[in-house]
Amino acid sequence: MKLWQKIFLSSLFLIIAAVNIISITLLSNNHKLLIEREKEHAISEYEYFTLTLSNTVIYERMTSNKLMLSDTEIAAVMDRILKRGSENAMGSTVNAYTPAGRAAGTEAAVYNLANKQLISSSGMSGLYELDDFNSYISYLLGLDAGYQRENFLTHTFTCDDGRHLMAVSSVISFEGKDCLVIAAADVTDIYALRDRQTRFVRHVSIISAALISFLLLATTIILLRPLSRLNTYTKAIAEGNYKLRIRKKGSQEFRELAGNMNIMAESVQQNAARLEKVAEDRQIFIANLAHEMKTPLTSILGFADLLRIKKTVSDRERAEYAGTIVEETKRLRSLSGKLMELISIGCTETEKKPVSLPEMIRETETALSPILTKTSVSLNCMSEDITISADEELFKSLLYNIIENAVKASGNGQQIDLVAAMYGGNAVISVTDHGIGMSEEDAEKVFAPFYMVDKSRSRKAGGAGLGLALCVRIAELHNAKLSIDSKLGEGTTVYITINGEECL
Amino acid sequence: MINILIIEDDVNIAKMIKATLSIVNYSGFCCYDGKSGAEEALKGSYDLILLDVMLPEMNGFEVMEQIRSCGTPVIFLTAMQDVADKVKGLRLGAEDYIVKPFEALELLARVDVVLRRSNKTQDTIDYGDISVDMGRHIITQKGEPVQLTPKEFDVIVYFLQHQDIAVSRERLLSSVWGYEFGGESRTVDIHVQQVRRKLGLRDKLITIPKLGYRLESQDTV
Numbered sequence: 001m002k003l004w005q006k007i008f009l010s011s012l013f014l015i016i017a018a019v020n021i022i023s024i025t026l027l028s029n030n031h032k033l034l035i036e037r038e039k040e041h042a043i044s045e046y047e048y049f050t051l052t053l054s055n056t057v058i059y060e061r062m063t064s065n066k067l068m069l070s071d072t073e074i075a076a077v078m079d080r081i082l083k084r085g086s087e088n089a090m091g092s093t094v095n096a097y098t099p100a101g102r103a104a105g106t107e108a109a110v111y112n113l114a115n116k117q118l119i120s121s122s123g124m125s126g127l128y129e130l131d132d133f134n135s136y137i138s139y140l141l142g143l144d145a146g147y148q149r150e151n152f153l154t155h156t157f158t159c160d161d162g163r164h165l166m167a168v169s170s171v172i173s174f175e176g177k178d179c180l181v182i183a184a185a186d187v188t189d190i191y192a193l194r195d196r197q198t199r200f201v202r203h204v205s206i207i208s209a210a211l212i213s214f215l216l217l218a219t220t221i222i223l224l225r226p227l228s229r230l231n232t233y234t235k236a237i238a239e240g241n242y243k244l245r246i247r248k249k250g251s252q253e254f255r256e257l258a259g260n261m262n263i264m265a266e267s268v269q270q271n272a273a274r275l276e277k278v279a280e281d282r283q284i285f286i287a288n289l290a291h292e293m294k295t296p297l298t299s300i301l302g303f304a305d306l307l308r309i310k311k312t313v314s315d316r317e318r319a320e321y322a323g324t325i326v327e328e329t330k331r332l333r334s335l336s337g338k339l340m341e342l343i344s345i346g347c348t349e350t351e352k353k354p355v356s357l358p359e360m361i362r363e364t365e366t367a368l369s370p371i372l373t374k375t376s377v378s379l380n381c382m383s384e385d386i387t388i389s390a391d392e393e394l395f396k397s398l399l400y401n402i403i404e405n406a407v408k409a410s411g412n413g414q415q416i417d418l419v420a421a422m423y424g425g426n427a428v429i430s431v432t433d434h435g436i437g438m439s440e441e442d443a444e445k446v447f448a449p450f451y452m453v454d455k456s457r458s459r460k461a462g463g464a465g466l467g468l469a470l471c472v473r474i475a476e477l478h479n480a481k482l483s484i485d486s487k488l489g490e491g492t493t494v495y496i497t498i499n500g501e502e503c504l
Numbered sequence: 505m506i507n508i509l510i511i512e513d514d515v516n517i518a519k520m521i522k523a524t525l526s527i528v529n530y531s532g533f534c535c536y537d538g539k540s541g542a543e544e545a546l547k548g549s550y551d552l553i554l555l556d557v558m559l560p561e562m563n564g565f566e567v568m569e570q571i572r573s574c575g576t577p578v579i580f581l582t583a584m585q586d587v588a589d590k591v592k593g594l595r596l597g598a599e600d601y602i603v604k605p606f607e608a609l610e611l612l613a614r615v616d617v618v619l620r621r622s623n624k625t626q627d628t629i630d631y632g633d634i635s636v637d638m639g640r641h642i643i644t645q646k647g648e649p650v651q652l653t654p655k656e657f658d659v660i661v662y663f664l665q666h667q668d669i670a671v672s673r674e675r676l677l678s679s680v681w682g683y684e685f686g687g688e689s690r691t692v693d694i695h696v697q698q699v700r701r702k703l704g705l706r707d708k709l710i711t712i713p714k715l716g717y718r719l720e721s722q723d724t725v
Contacts (some may be wrong), residue, residue: 287584291558294583295514298605302520305608310527311668311718321523324516 003227008213008220015216016209023201031194035156035187038166042185043152046168049108050181056081057174069175071112071119078110078120113171113178116141126159127167127184133157136167137182145171145178156187164191226250230258237261242269288450292335292465296328338466342449345473350391352478354504357420357427358383360392364399368407377410379403383420386427387504390478398474401467402431402494409435409492425500434491443486447472478502506530506619509550511541511567512581513559517604521554524608525615527669538562545571552618555598557582557589568596577618609671613679616665629664632722634703636661643703650702655680659695663709663719672716 060077061069069077107123127133136155140148148171156166165184172181226249233246242265246258303321307313313321361381372379388395406416410433420429438446442453449469468482475482479499486492508525510532512518522532533548535541538559545553545567553571555578557564564580571578580593580601590601599618602611629636633646643650643657652660658680663671673689681691696717700709708720 290585291583294604295517298583299514299516299520301605302517302524302608302611306520306523306527308715309608309670311670311720317523320519324519328516 004220004224007224008217011220012209012213012216015212016205019208020201020205023205027194027197027201030197031190034190034193035166038185038187038190039154039168042154042166042168042183042187045185046152046170046181046183049183050170050172053078053081053110053181054172054174061175071177074174074177075119082108082110082120082122107165108181108183111137111141111180111182113141113145113180119179124182124184126161126163127157127165129160130157133167140169140180140182148180149173149178158191162188164188223251226254226258230254230261234261237265237268240272242272285449288465289339292450293332296331296335299328300325300332335466338470342466342470342473345394345470345477350394350477352389352391354387355390355392355395357386357388357429360390360396360399361418361420364396364403367396367400368403371404371407375407375410376412377407378413378415379418380415381418381420383418384422386420386422388427388478388498389502389504394474395478398471398478398496399429401471402496405467406431406433406435406492406494409433409437411435422503427498427500427503429496429498430493431496432491432493437488437490437492438486439488440486443484443492446484447482506551507549508532508615509541509545509548509553509576510534511538511545511553511559511564512556513537514556517556517581521611524611527608528612528666530615538564538567542567542570545576546574550576551622552576552615553578554615555580557584557593565592565596568593568598572597577622579614579618607675609666609669609675609679612666613675629661631664631667636664645703652699652702656695656699656702659692660699660703663699663717667719667721670712670715670718676716 057069057074057077060073061067064073066073107127109121109124110119111117112119136157140153148169151170153169154166156164158164164187166187167182167184169180169182171178173179229249230246233244236244244265245262246265248255248258250258303325307318307321358381361383365379365381368379403416403418410416414434417432418429419432420427422428438453445451446453447468450465451468452465472482475496479502481495481497481499483495483497484492485495506529508530510518510521510525512521512534513536515536518534518536522534525532533544533550535544539561541555541559542562553576555564555567557580559567562570564582568578568580577599578597580590580598581604582589582593582601583604584590585603593601599621600614602614627637627639629638634643635645636643638661641654641657643652643660659676662676662679673692676692676696677689680695696709700706705719710718710720712718
């Protein structure tokens with residue numbers, strides 16, 4: 001089930017339940033109130049009726065001039081009143097508007113409490129058909145007379161014809177005899193009112209439920225719309241569209257969520273870009289490697305094939321062909337050597353220990369002396385007494401490579417300056433030559449594997465374009481950075497900046 | 505004389521290609537970067553251009569776009585085995601591409617195919633008393649036509665075009681029968697024997713042990 005459906009259905013259910021409970025409570029309260037009032041009304045009517053009854057009995061006794069009326073006489077009086085006898089004892093018409101007339105219209109029954117016999121009744125036929133009314137009568141007849149005399153007992157019955165009758169009862173003494181008098185008041189109107197109101201509330205609640213559900217649905221969907229938008233965006237981002245950013249709209253939670261998701265997308269994008277860069281670099285590396293391997297191989301295969309298939313090969317040709325094959329094979333050897341070095345640097349653990357920088361520079365200078373003598377380039381070294389944590393062999397190879405590059409760039413008799421000093425908390429080694437230099441464009445790419453500023457020159461010198469790539473790797477392992485500053489025709493300076501943490 | 509322009513930045517490869525072409529008497533001229541190569545291609549009249557893809561100054565594809573107008577057929581030399589690269593080269597109008605490294609005879613075979621397509625090869629080849637008319641597909645000896653099967657004809661033509669070169673059975677198989685042909689080297693032997701018998705080349709078309717065959721040129725004794 002979707003969230004909007006859950007929210008919609010649960011709120012709809014709660015609202016309808018609440019409305020119905022409230023209206024039902026109100027209705028039943030109102031109904032109770034009406035019943036209560038009707039009860040009071042019925043009781044006062046009852047009191048009036050019973051008073052009429054006793055007065056009529058007394059009047060009867062006085063007119064008949066007796067000390068006491070007998071049971072049969074009382075019954076006759078009751079019958080006369082209850083059964084709407086139109087004439088009283090004196091033969092006068094009982095006016096319906098006189099108290100006696102009004103009392104005569106009442107549905108009532110009178111029981112003799114002593115022998116539990118019905119003395120007289122009128123209009124109670126609807127009630128006598130009900131089993132629970134009959135049992136109510138026997139219950140009343142069984143009750144304590146004193147208690148009943150004090151109180152008016154009421155009970156409402158529903159007749160088979162749909163009428164609601166409220167039975168009011170009490171014990172009244174006629175001529176010293178306790179009688180149970182029950183009068184019924186018609187309260188059908190109240191019940192009909194209740195039924196009407198209930199029906200009305202039901203209709204109203206159905207209509208309002210429809211209205212509420214419509215409004216609720218609209219509200220829920222509108223409120224949750226940013227969620228589906230977020231969902232769409234997330235899916236798009238997941239599918240690789242990392243550039244996508246979500247507009248911050250909707251309620252605060254959604255805005256926050258969108259913001260956080262943008263942050264997530266940002267970092268995913270950066271990571272993806274980084275991985276792409278790595279993959280791309282690798283691709284370029286492999287393509288370059290293939291090129292660098294295939295170039296000498298092409299010459300080797302071509303010349304070897306020529307030597308094989310040609311019928312006559314002059315001495316000059318043989319020397320040239322074989323010479324090229326040897327030269328190119330050497331190039332391959334140098335390439336594979338450098339490649340192995342590059343790979344092994346990443347694989348083997350470097351053994352760092354404190355070493356003196358001036359010491360290493362001096363040793364590198366010694367190792368370079370044959371090349372320096374051959375090219376008659378002078379190397380001028382100046383170093384502060386700095387001790388760094390380094391793998392001695394690797395670091396010397398880094399220095400060697402960089403100085404060798406400087407020598408290659410220099411002309412005969414030129415000078416190379418090497419300065420090692422603390423600068424801004426870091427150890428900085430700079431190697432400056434005054435040779436051919438290179439353009440800014442070349443200087444940017446020069447650290448990339450296989451990049452050669454001047455291919456033919458570099459190849460003649462046996463370079464594979466991996467020297468500086470190697471240096472970068474070594475520098476990385478020593479928490480150092482390489483940077484280059486060069487001007488075409490004026491010379492080049494390479495800086496090795498070793499992070500202060502590595503200095504001891 | 506066929507003139508071929510070689511645009512290749514590696515000096516040794518350029519030299520090797522030139523030497524390879526010289527054995528079939530094609531003359532080669534070398535340019536070592538894209539810019540001068542393109543200029544040379546537009547200036548000189550060449551029958552074919554061999555163009556390296558990775559060149560300084562201007563890469564092979566850029567050169568190709570510049571020299572397209574001169575209509576000289578171009579074969580790309582590439583170290584890449586990337587299909588996209590090959591497709592790009594062919595789309596730009598190159599006739600063929602050769603992947604480095606390559607054998608000398610493979611280069612010659614590709615060059616010949618392209619030259620033949622552009623009708624730059626000789627129509628007739630004379631060899632002693634044998635004369636081949638390529639266009640009419642007729643071979644005569646002492647003025648008399650010799651009956652050869654189409655494949656025998658292709659075999660003798662291949663040898664005539666590659667005189668004094670040791671040709672391996674595999675090379676002959678792929679050049680005459682095509683690369684797809686999964687035939688055996690015995691097929692080659694039978695055809696070579698037929699050619700020898702029909703044209704009386706027993707002394708000239710010699711077997712080189714472990715390598716293949718070679719047709720000695722007329723002038724060498």
